[in-house]
Amino acid sequence: MTRSVYLHDIPLAEAQHALQSALRENGLWAVLGKEELPLSQHLAGRVLADAVWAINSSPHYHASAMDGFAVRAEATSAAMPTTPVALQCEDDAKYVDTGDPLPGWANAVIPIENVEALDTDGNMAKNPRAPQQVRIRAAVVPWSHVRPMGEDIVATQLVLPAGHTLNAFDLGAIAASGHQTAWVARKPRVAILPTGTELVPIGTPLKAGDILEYNSLVISGQLQAMGAEPMPQPITIDDLDLICQRVKDASANCDMVLLNAGSSAGSEDFSSRVVERLGQLLVHGVAVRPGHPVILGMLKRDDPLRPMIPIVGVPGYPVSAALTVEIFVEPIISQWLGRPAAQPESLEAAITRKTVSPPGDDDFVRVVLGKVDGKMLCAPISRGAGVITSMVRADALVVLPRGVQGVDAGDTVTVRLIKPRAELEQTIFCIGSHDVILDLVAQFLAAKGRRFVSSNVGSQGGLVALRRGEAHLAGSHLIDPDSGEYNIKFIQQYLPDVPVRAVGLVMRQQGLIVAKGNPFGLHGLEDLTRADVHFINRQRGAGTRVLLDMHLAKAGIGHSAVNGYANEEYTHLGVAAAVASGRASCGMGIPSAAQALGLDFVPLYQERYDLVIPHRHAESALLQPLMDLLNDDAFRKAIEQLPGYDTGVMGKVTYES
């Protein structure tokens, strides 16, 4: 059988509609079932299948709201400061603790501190709670300091509607209204079948071509957060019959099957054939990015009560998989639980970078969010469908809909929050040059309640972003080839109108990152011209590249003489990874990046890495923990454990405008 090479993608809304129609036809666009559970059984997060109506009133009697004396209000009406009224205890005044029922004859409570508790002889009673009489110097109105029956809940009233997701307080109200149990929607059971001969379970020692199977871990977590019960299955190799058998087996005991990977049109992508063989293929390919090769269908099974259940072919790339679950599975789970579909909070933000989008797709762009000068900004992060860390880092998604070709830097876009909004307010937005020290900064600041988000655009890019008000600070190590001074000339050039200070972070070595044992025997820039040497460069505007260019010029070496000068990486670790993989024989960078990947390092220069911070941010409460960190000994020690750093300059103001 020949497989079609191209997928025929249909629009997202159409795909969702096709699945929903099939579910409706099969009576599966409704609550799946319910169960009665004791309130004590951790019901927070569960969804009510039935409305809760009150059996009891609460309080179910007239209760004293204070420690004091129950009285008839009418008996106090003549009481005045100068002409007190005395009430005999037990008959006309009775001591009650808070919560005690009022005697049948009483209709008010006087707090104990407002009476004089006396013995028969008129002296102060020994025990103020058991006097013979009480003297009162002010009248009280009926029902004062009483919690009347039904104050909280009146029997038969609606306590909570069906479809409500329970929280801790709800459990109390349900109990107070006379119930010991609640009827909640049963959790939908969702089987997750990872398929692929190349997959290996987490923890397996890896060889080239092995792919760690962690999608079922992520999908399980997503399903649990939705209120479903994940049923992860073992990995199945690429064998059509075997996959069919496993799907059949799983479908007997669950409400939905997620068949992970094998959903595109590659040579070993069996998912659509599985669905065709075992049921009905509804959709193969959806115009959504990331996510394209989604499969939607219905599975036949031997259960006469529910002869069809849905199956979703989830793409293999982790970001595609996660988004497919959010887009296609969540609406089904919410229907099955009877709760409203998830409504991510959305807000408006200015996008910091021009972003192109395939016009035929609904494009889900991951962004980080931060508030700078009161303005919400979103910075797009990696677009790669294979980059799970983009979901970890993402604060929100921007959907560029079908028909839109992209947005320009500065455009206002609507973002759908993934992280809680309150967390975003604590975000320090750092942009500019990359250094592994910034990972340490993030780690230390997290402990102080700040999120440190760094975006790597090179030193010059960072200064430009500061000028545009798109970051709180920039990391910069730009050398002026004429003076040998760091950063000052560039700050004056890029930020003439923004009062800033440059604060030293570290002095660091720069040099050549080379393979273990330095197999090419590299010693300086002159070696870069050798025909057998492939260089990997940093991007335009990176301080490391400025440094390289200065020294190449000094040495009289033209760019075209350097094999690989045009190949760019955006971070020191990117350069190190290129060397580690053999893609390049060397690159310019810092020793900690070399050490990170077990490479060798040829030191050439020492340079200063500054943080450039506008005064208005440096003095803000938001940045205070960062400023404090520059005087933190633990932080200093953590840096000094990395090779090639000198912290003598840390916290010193190197320039001020």
Added chain:
Amino acid sequence: MTRSVYLHDIPLAEAQHALQSALRENGLWAVLGKEELPLSQHLAGRVLADAVWAINSSPHYHASAMDGFAVRAEATSAAMPTTPVALQCEDDAKYVDTGDPLPGWANAVIPIENVEALDTDGNMAKNPRAPQQVRIRAAVVPWSHVRPMGEDIVATQLVLPAGHTLNAFDLGAIAASGHQTAWVARKPRVAILPTGTELVPIGTPLKAGDILEYNSLVISGQLQAMGAEPMPQPITIDDLDLICQRVKDASANCDMVLLNAGSSAGSEDFSSRVVERLGQLLVHGVAVRPGHPVILGMLKRDDPLRPMIPIVGVPGYPVSAALTVEIFVEPIISQWLGRPAAQPESLEAAITRKTVSPPGDDDFVRVVLGKVDGKMLCAPISRGAGVITSMVRADALVVLPRGVQGVDAGDTVTVRLIKPRAELEQTIFCIGSHDVILDLVAQFLAAKGRRFVSSNVGSQGGLVALRRGEAHLAGSHLIDPDSGEYNIKFIQQYLPDVPVRAVGLVMRQQGLIVAKGNPFGLHGLEDLTRADVHFINRQRGAGTRVLLDMHLAKAGIGHSAVNGYANEEYTHLGVAAAVASGRASCGMGIPSAAQALGLDFVPLYQERYDLVIPHRHAESALLQPLMDLLNDDAFRKAIEQLPGYDTGVMGKVTYES
């Protein structure tokens, strides 16, 4: 031993500081401990105790990003549409599936749809994935369609900082970076000891004076949501020695003890004595409302590793208890887990009602939130510390700080959200007259993704609120004594400038709610003047009161002739509860309220209950489900099962301006 009757309340900040200092002195203001758990063990929601640094890069090899042919980019540089380049398979071009490793000699992938797959004879290959040669008509740049090693994660980079709360995506990133487990903070174990002779477990048949013990249910839910492990204990009666023994026993196996109730200064309030006997009493009484009688202290125990643990005496009223846990316990749990303290999202809203506040206290006012005409409004709800439903209904808290005596209607206040903001956007704000039908409306609308929040201020109050733009609609049944017409005159009077429509909801009976069997033999308003009859009235502005006043005037009965005319309740069910409890012998109301509490009803009049809706709201998407509901047969049938309603008028426009 004599107990002091008055508590000496100290300010909230001072109380928190005292507890925090004691914890610091005992080394307990830090992470309690950590445990290594497999990633597969539902770690979402747990807090990382150690930072996660990458062991592996991901991908750990150069991986093809497409199904296609791996090539050397240099070999394609001459390819043009008219002068294709042919590459021999296996040596110069090798088929790879997505995710396959690149051969060592390759540095780019050409997607399969961009090549012509040929046999040696130049014909199209039978199997496009196993041709003899491929013909290429465009050059490719190095590393195109390749996921380079480390694209997602570079070995040794920071994946996640300590103190981070894990989500589903994080689990994937940790696995991708080479870990099978994570070190997470161990869950703090918190014992909850309910004390009080008056307490009975939920499910017990109630007699007067019994108090249902549901605080441990609520507190358990709160603790779980914070990431702690609740250890609820059985009820202990008010016996000092017994309570001491139970606290001692519990403290041996937990990290903190919550002693519920017994914390005020009543005759049987032992908590402070327990703390004094078993350890150190730090604070007794905090100037916070609700919550006053909070106790904070440290317990001694026999564990040399941790000889002191904290104990919190939690007040008995459910709202006080819940707030005490949020205010005093949450900050400790967050320290013990190593995560930032909970940061409720806050926003500004206009308060709809003048609200007074004791100037000595930090006053936590529960409010509901809704957006009307784009303006966020908050309406205070019940202040009673015993009203757990106020926490169920509350969307947010407004803190009126110590020193503030209150706020005026219309003042802007800062609210701390309890419910997700997205939920608030779906809120329909109804204000005005109460009818039990509104519970049914809420129940039906919940299923359609709308929150229906009704605030009972009487019919006139509702119209006033509409004029102020403080609600989407009002329920009204105001009769004009002159014309006998409903609502029209009042709409014209109160809303001269707001174009509205009045839509019929129901015709309903009004009459006297009387005890079962009508023991007073009441038949009409003339009976209200009898000396043995105690009436319970509705509040000024209520439609029911207008109706009563009209008929009293017609009958020539003065208000002073009605015994109890001045006693007011705010809802029909409140009136019914007053009759059920014997507090009143009758009240005017609707039969469903009588039936709800098993009372009898003397029908007197029939009246029309309308929904008054400004056009701009009636036509909004927000209210669409409500407008639809007025034509919903299932809703009509549900109403007709209640006594005394006629739905003939439902959905009919009775007036339009």
